Amino acid sequence: MRLSHRLAVSALSLVSAASLVACGGASDSTSSSTPTSEARDASTASGGTAVTGEITVFAAASLKGAYQDIAEAFEQANPDASVSFDFQGSQDLVSNLSEGSAADVLATADTQTMDDAAGQNLVGEQREFATNVLSILVPAGNPGGITGFDESLNAEGVDLTVCNSQAPCGHATEEMERATGVTLDPDSEESKVSDVRGKVESGQAEAGIVYTTDAVASTGSAGTEEITIPDLGIINHDPIAMTAAAANSEGAQAFIDFVLSDQGQEILRGYGFGAPAGSASETPADAESAEPAASETPADAESAESAESETPADAESTEPTESAQAESGTESG
Template identity: 40%
Template sequence: MVFAAVPLKAAFTLLAGKFQTDNPGAAVDFNFATSSQLANKLTQGATADVFASADSAQMDTVVKAGLTGSDPVNFATNTLVIVTAPGDPKQIHSFADLAKPGLRVAVCQSPVPCGVATQLIEDHSGVQLNPASEESTVSAVLTKVTGGEADAGLVYLSDARKAGEAVDTVNFPESTSAVTVYPIAILKHASQPALAQKFVDLVTGPTGEKVLSQAGFANP
């Protein structure tokens, strides 16, 4: 059983197929949710073999609760980008452009990692946004843009890449001030610790690196 942050769904699902090929008879079950939801479930008594977080702070919560059986390993990073409707009709070319009057911007709310990252970029750049909506997930921000309810949104590169031609992507240099680090750890009460270690090894090894890179993640 793997508890994993939602942005990892596509990459981890591919890796699960590889894992099951390499370990006949083994099956990987996932619980995909926000990192804060997963950390809360674990501290409330839920059991799993592996926890992969999209936020070091949520992993720290699980570590401090004494629930990890191994030291967390950082296996990927993700960076925020701006997404717009195809063709970028509002001509958004920078982070500062998101503060234009009348522009409908969708962002993630805190304590969701993408919301924390957005706030860090605002603090670092001095550009304060006035979002039209604050969503609980990155996918909800993306839906606001693809559905025409927002002119622009701040999402992870991995999510923008998954959306394909449904959006235009605008990279901006300020995003480097809020790179999100993804840690993974085996949990203390894992029912399958040996298989859990094999899954972590797959994620952190060359195959995992390749799959994650194709999904828009970078190396830690």
């Protein structure tokens, strides 16, 4: 179930041993709570002082809930800074940047769209901060009888909504069609995943292909249901980058660092996002359980030594066998 705005921030604050107070979901909310040392470290500029000024972030629609929570925590750590957002389909954000819209940070829902921005020299270095996979969202009770990413999505009487082919969620849907051999016949195609989700929540569609993060958020707030599907290796990698024309470069870098920090990552996980590829995604328990296998105990070492070293008695006991084999003319192998 999706962590509530208040619960997500409060839980993280306990871990950091400081209080963070949620303020109802607004991205420009501030608080008088004392910033945690982790938040200060993750969100300060290279000079070591808290950043100031407005930071404009263009972010994919699928990031809205998580990024609003991240912005709230970031602002608490930097009371003289404010974060404003434009949440749209990733392709529309890149188009807006290309047409001259001002932003300090770009966060997209796939690498293909970010690479498009990089190809136009609109952004600098990109860093992956999360992963996401597809799922199916249906109204409560699953009136369309959807059973998975299969022909039930094309059944008579099922209004299906998906992202269009220009959107990252549309790219992933097309890859899923190729992987499953199922060709969808949607009734509507949307430019951003939040619109797909909205049509299911409003009862205008019996099924929508969304990200698992949207399904988690919707089932926790709108009474919908999620039909999980195997990812079949189709995973969206979400990158973030400072824009080439950032007006507040220090603030932009501080926000990016905060997203990548343990606190930012914990918020993203609370919304159902996966860890970025190549990160230390192991849980502490996984790491601990792997240590005994990797480390050799003294007893293990002794046992290995005794197995490797051959006693004179052992050598003598093998000689007759070898001799007998030679006499009988048998070969091993």
